[in-house]
Amino acid sequence: MSIWRPEFEAALELFASVSATIVQRGFPAPVLVGGAAVELYSGSAIATGDFDLVTARQDIVEQALQDHGFVKPRGAGHLTRGWIHPDLKLGFEVVGSALLDGRAEQARVRLIDVSAGDRFAVISVEDLIADRMGQYGSGAAPEMLGQARALIGLYRDQDDRYLERRIREETSNNYGIEDIL
Template sequence: MPHRPELLRALALLARVNEAMRARGLPRPILVGGAAAEYFSGSALMTGDLDLTSPVQAELEEELVRLGFVRPAGVGHTLGWLHPDLRLGVEVVAATPFGGANDRSRLLLVSGLAPEAAFAIIPVEDLIADRMGQYVSGTAPEMLLQARTLFRLHPDLDRVYLEERIRREAGDDHGVADLED
């Protein structure tokens, strides 16, 4: 399934933000959450915003503004950022992915959406583990379906790492076996 055009335009802008941060000697923001799920699922799973992590939120927000993002005001608006050409918002949700529980050496750089630019994204194993943790918490029962969808779409997963991450995010009563049909 091809990615929806709105997501690709948003990710191209994210790649430009990543490169601007890198040019300043700052860490790249990392894509997590629903947009990562949409990317890894080829838009089979869809989102309404891009969740980012960054230890330098103020500097990241400066780069968002330079690329035309605005913080909307008024009733019904979230705390995130919007770009007038996008149908997706951007929100900084944490300083680091998963409070540092993931293996940073597994982060991926995705290129090809903007000239000479790439964006950082968590690996699909961390994303699945996050979905399982949200499912087990009882606050998001639909996350089990998302985790299983991503698991099915990526047969080349590192199952050892995935097992470890699920057990960390979802408790010792859950693991890879919960994803299999």
């Protein structure tokens, strides 16, 4: 039995297939970040409506999405920057070219295997928590504190020294681990 909601699990499997295509073409896999990474780590306790991706090669990722049946929505009320697969209700969008603007350690990116033998890359839980705290600390997204608390509550084997440093970097030294415990 899966820990994720069915439509999210289907999207993860499709994302792994897209990632495999990109790697087979000789390029690094995109990294899953944002709300979809939160949903992944929380076992769908916190749900999302989109998959945010980071890649230095947006053109390659978008071609692979098209090759897997994704389309750009058109018309009023549709996202124009992202891609949607007709069988999924989740959007996919490239949101950056460097993981957390280059502040995250690439070696901490996790590779997740799926049932078909494909895999995908996801931001580390430490960097994801730090990102949530950065958004919270900016004052623009007060709900992100709850996400950071939920994630740290689920993962007690995180690297606390790295997490503390990353939270401090993302929040201009205004917050640390003690603010989410």
